[in-house]
Amino acid sequence: MQFRSLDDIRSACRDLPAGNETSAAAAAARQDQLTKPTGSLGQLEALAVWLARWQGQAVPRLDDVSVIVFAGNHGVTAQGVSPYPAAVTAQMVANYARGGAAINQLATLAQAKLTVVPLDLDRPTADFTGAPAMDVAQFLDAVNAGYDAVPARCALLALGEMGIGNTTAAAAIAAALLGGDAASWVGRGAGIGDDGLRLKQEVVDMALARHRAVLGDPLAVAMSLGGRELAAILGATVAARRHGIPVLLDGFVCTAAVLPLLKLNADALSHCQAAHVSAEAGHRALLAAMKLNPLLDLGMRLGEASGAAAAILLLRAAVACHAGMATFAEAGVAERSGP
Numbered sequence: 001m002q003f004r005s006l007d008d009i010r011s012a013c014r015d016l017p018a019g020n021e022t023s024a025a026a027a028a029a030r031q032d033q034l035t036k037p038t039g040s041l042g043q044l045e046a047l048a049v050w051l052a053r054w055q056g057q058a059v060p061r062l063d064d065v066s067v068i069v070f071a072g073n074h075g076v077t078a079q080g081v082s083p084y085p086a087a088v089t090a091q092m093v094a095n096y097a098r099g100g101a102a103i104n105q106l107a108t109l110a111q112a113k114l115t116v117v118p119l120d121l122d123r124p125t126a127d128f129t130g131a132p133a134m135d136v137a138q139f140l141d142a143v144n145a146g147y148d149a150v151p152a153r154c155a156l157l158a159l160g161e162m163g164i165g166n167t168t169a170a171a172a173i174a175a176a177l178l179g180g181d182a183a184s185w186v187g188r189g190a191g192i193g194d195d196g197l198r199l200k201q202e203v204v205d206m207a208l209a210r211h212r213a214v215l216g217d218p219l220a221v222a223m224s225l226g227g228r229e230l231a232a233i234l235g236a237t238v239a240a241r242r243h244g245i246p247v248l249l250d251g252f253v254c255t256a257a258v259l260p261l262l263k264l265n266a267d268a269l270s271h272c273q274a275a276h277v278s279a280e281a282g283h284r285a286l287l288a289a290m291k292l293n294p295l296l297d298l299g300m301r302l303g304e305a306s307g308a309a310a311a312i313l314l315l316r317a318a319v320a321c322h323a324g325m326a327t328f329a330e331a332g333v334a335e336r337s338g339p
């Protein structure tokens, strides 16, 4: 357990470790010595430098990569905001254990260790149209569970979630902390129809009105409008920063989960990359507001860390080139001579 109060989280966020600029500079210098025209690997070069900065080593490694999927249940499903029953959350957790979900295939392909952390699935959060989703103790338990799930040492962490109803919670957090009407943040989630979409917007509007007194407080927003798996993602993101682990964030839900951290400290997500922009309606605007540049744009809208796992493959490409290529001197290749 790391945090005993909301103030503990706030002070952790004020005091986050910086990246290792020596490692980053060494990685950038190496990029320019490798046998390729300067800058020709584009974003792959920047990604290797980013990994070097946050791993604190000049040549980044991806030997032990972790994927963590946090699962939680949401009282707001009683409002009919998802086309699937809440029981699917636990059923999918069982599916992960059997290896039958998309994330099982993608994590295996990416040579990553998959951990699934179910959070009090038999105790859904409160329906936040009428009450805060969690009380302080429940919120801290979930943040600490996320923090403690992060290994002390790993090369890269990909985060994701499973929780029927959680695109409603994510939209509510985005609207609360970034403003704009519910309609601009609410999307179809697991595929709700037109009537459901309108209902979902009303639900978010109701929640914003119910909790308007706390909308200026990022952690109170995460507690009142979020869910356990979102709180755990927040805690895991802080843990990764403290352990020197770069993070890949999954889709809309995962991005909304860490928005409170950015509100507490504009630098809090520098060790994170947005793995992809999902097809969920609000995700592109959310990423833009958070100045996160998604690595992939594949029209995925699954969650469960699937986009983050796909982006591990991209980081493996970046590291394979950066670590494996010969320099001009090693290969006896002539360097640039013209203007």
Ligand SMILES: Cc1cc2ncn([C@H]3O[C@H](COP(=O)(O)O)[C@@H](O)[C@H]3O)c2cc1C
Pocket: 081, 082, 083, 084, 088, 092, 161, 162, 163, 164, 165, 166, 167, 168, 188, 189, 190, 191, 192, 302, 303, 304
């Ligand atoms: C079978 C199934 C597998 C999933 N895996 C992730 N999600 C995704 O859909 C849910 C969010 O959508 P909403 O807010 O509309 O409920 C989350 O569980 C998310 O991870 C799934 C959804 C379903 C149905």
Ligand SMILES: O=C(O)c1cccnc1
Pocket: 167, 188, 189, 190, 250, 251, 252, 253, 254, 278, 279, 280, 283, 301, 302, 303, 304
């Ligand atoms: O982008 C996401 O996180 C997402 C989209 C649809 C369903 N579940 C998650």
